[in-house]
Amino acid sequence: xxxxxxxxxxxxxxxxxxxxxxxxxxxxxxxxxxxxxxxxxxxxxxxxxxxxxxxxxxxxxxxxxxxxxxxxxxxxxxxxxxxxxxxxxxxxxxxxxxxxxxxxxxxxxxxxxxxxxxxxxxxxxxxxxxxxxxxxxxxxxxxxxxxxxxxxxxxxxxxxxxxxxxxxxxxxxxxxxxxxxxxxxxxxxxxxxxxxxxxxxxxxxxxxxxxxxxxxxxxxxxxxxxxxxxxxxxxxxxxxxxxxxxxxxxxxxxxxxxxxxxxxxxxxxxxxxxxxxx
Numbered sequence: 001x002x003x004x005x006x007x008x009x010x011x012x013x014x015x016x017x018x019x020x021x022x023x024x025x026x027x028x029x030x031x032x033x034x035x036x037x038x039x040x041x042x043x044x045x046x047x048x049x050x051x052x053x054x055x056x057x058x059x060x061x062x063x064x065x066x067x068x069x070x071x072x073x074x075x076x077x078x079x080x081x082x083x084x085x086x087x088x089x090x091x092x093x094x095x096x097x098x099x100x101x102x103x104x105x106x107x108x109x110x111x112x113x114x115x116x117x118x119x120x121x122x123x124x125x126x127x128x129x130x131x132x133x134x135x136x137x138x139x140x141x142x143x144x145x146x147x148x149x150x151x152x153x154x155x156x157x158x159x160x161x162x163x164x165x166x167x168x169x170x171x172x173x174x175x176x177x178x179x180x181x182x183x184x185x186x187x188x189x190x191x192x193x194x195x196x197x198x199x200x201x202x203x204x205x206x207x208x209x210x211x212x213x214x215x216x217x218x219x220x221x222x223x224x225x226x227x228x229x230x231x232x233x234x235x236x237x238x239x240x241x242x243x244x245x246x247x248x249x250x251x252x253x254x255x256x257x258x259x260x261x262x263x264x265x266x267x268x269x270x271x272x273x274x275x276x277x278x
Contacts, residue, residue, distance in 0.1 A: 034067075034074045035277055036100035037270060038090060040222045043259055044107040045079045047267035052077065060093050067098070071275035076100065080222060083198050084129075087222035091229045102164055102236040102277070105227075106270045108262045109194065109220040110201050110247030112211050117243070118258040119180040119187040121265060122218040123168050124194040124239035126157035127227040130210055130219065131197035147232050157193065158227035161236035164273075165191070168238060171272040177265045180258060187242075187265055192217030194239055196224035201247040210247075219247055240273075242266035 039045040049055065052068035052075065059065075066077045076098045080090040087105075094100060109122065116122070132143055144153040169191070177187040195216040201207065210216040223239035230237035242262040245254035 032074045033101040033277075034076055034098055035274060036091075036094045036098065036103045037070075037075055037077045037274070038080050038087070038094065038103065038105045038226060039077075039107040040080050040082050040087065040220075041107055041259075041263070042079065043263035044266060045077060047263060048075075048077050048106075048270065051267075051271060058097075060097055063090055063093055065094065065098070071271050072278045073274045075274065080226075083221050084196065084225035085198075088225040088229050091226045095229070095233055095235060100235065102161065102238075103226060103230050104164070104270055104273065105223055105237070105239045106266045107220070107222075107241060108244040108259055108266065109218040109223075109241035110207075110245050111217070111243040112195075112207055112219055112247060113190070113192065113217040114211075116188065116190070116217065116246075117180070117185065118245055118254055119178075119185070119243065119261055119265060121172075121177070121187060121189040121240065121242045121269060122194060123160070123165065123172075123189065123191045124218075124223060124227075124241065125160055125165065125191040127160070127194045127196065127224045127239050128157040128214060129197065129224045129228075130195035130214055130216070131199065145228060149232055154228060154231060158224060158231050158237075160238040164236055164238040167276045168240065168269070168273050171269055171276055175269050175272040177268060178261050180261055189269075190217065194218045194220065194223050194241055196220055196222060200252075202245075202249060202252055204248045207247050218243060240266060240269060242269075 049066050055068040080087040172189045195214050201219050242265045244258045244262040
């Protein structure tokens with residue numbers, strides 16, 4: 001009789017304890033707005049993590065998230081890893097678990113606009129996949145992805161959230177960016193078009209094609225995937241990229257030389273932007 005009466009109580013206690021983390025997370029991130037900050041490389045993410053107060057680590061399906069306070073705002077920061085699938089997976093986990101009010105994707109990119117140099121920043125007014133396309137049943141070529149929730153086509157270019165874009169431009173006027181050691185030129189910041197593909201672009205011919213076909217200013221490997229997930233889930237999003245190279249034949253060498261300063265400039269702008277979200 002003793003064993004029979006205690007076993008249901010034990011099972012209840014175990015189930016209750018196991019359920020506590022989920023309840024606690026839901027309560028914590030419902031009470032205060034939180035901003036998700038995502039990046040593909042360690043250089044980008046660590047700079048943000050180092051600035052966080054009251055930092056806590058959370059591991060969700062093997063992905064590490066850091067929560068805390070940054071410039072007066074509750075944030076969650078994560079390293080997505082390189083490529084569109086990794087970026088989409090981490091973004092989805094962040095949206096599902098932490099319910100952010102907005103998503104900011106930051107980091108390095110290759111320059112496509114011939115007027116830009118390493119260290120310059122492109123704020124993504126629009127973001128698109130440059131390696132996606134198919135033929136519809138009506139035999140029409142399209143680059144539009146399809147929203148699996150509504151069944152409708154997504155836009156060719158995912159627009160940045162207008163409020164986030166305006167706040168980013170305000171942040172630009174306040175932040176001090178670090179010039180590259182080579183030219184000592186003050187970095188230039190523009191709003192422009194960012195294109196995403198699962199390939200590291202290091203070809204002058206490819207640069208010319210992306211400029212011609214997409215009007216691209218920068219190229220990278222994650223932004224449009226993040227923007228698509230956020231668009232389909234109706235979460236405000238913006239992509240901010242600091243150029244580490246010109247995506248030409250010297251791209252790999254230039255990236256190694258300029259990745260540190262590019263990451264610092266990107267992180268500095270994001271920190272300033274986060275302070276405006278309070």
